[in-house]
Amino acid sequence: MPHHRIGVLASGRGSNLQAIMDSCSGGTIPGQVAVVISDNPGAYALQRAKDANIPAFCVDPSGFNTKEDYEEKISNLLKEYGVQLVCLAGYMRLVGPVMLKEFANRIINIHPALLPAFPGLHAQEQAWNYGVKYSGCTVHFVDEGMDTGPIILQSVVPVMQDDTPASLAERILEQEHIIYPEAVRLFLEGRLRIKGRKVEIL
DSSP: OOOEEEEEEESSOOHHHHHHHHHHHTTSSSEEEEEEEESOTTOHHHHHHHHTTOOEEEOOGGGSSSHHHHHHHHHHHHHHTTOSEEEESSOOSOOOHHHHHHTTTOEEEEESSOTTSSOSSSHHHHHHHHTOSEEEEEEEEOOSSSSOSOEEEEEEEEOOTTOOHHHHHHHHHHHHHHHHHHHHHHHHTTOEEEETTEEEEO
16 A cells, blocks of 8 residues: 655644544554644644654744744645645644645645635634524635645534534544545545545546
């Protein structure tokens, strides 16, 4: 089985990173996490990577004059580690033109809502406040917009009457940990094809 190399960008606790790493070590994903990069020195994702003996770097955006310079540094790190697929796992920044060009159609993201509904921050709370009966999560390709790229997989979670934003977020997270590794597997097996707005699974 071919062994592909994955780069993960994370800003926080890295639970989706953990799900991907576990799927790699369990053999579900035909690849390995080659490098983890965070924009936040306090991100627990960096510790998860170190615990798994995966190279981990904090690239602080405040140390760069422009977003382009910052993304150039990240792109160079990803290339240095031979990364073929970039996974955003709770990465709290919009990806700009430098990375989008360098890794065209090779950056994917997980979002805790059923896109195109409730893009951006605090999506679970947005959905709860709106009063929807169903929410969920979406894995999508990354483009220049905020959570606007072609959709790969989605999972639906019912909103219970006694839910809080926190309890809803926890149930959505369980589904994130299922569909994100699955989307990574499909990508690395060459089974995803983008046709306009749609992603075909071969």
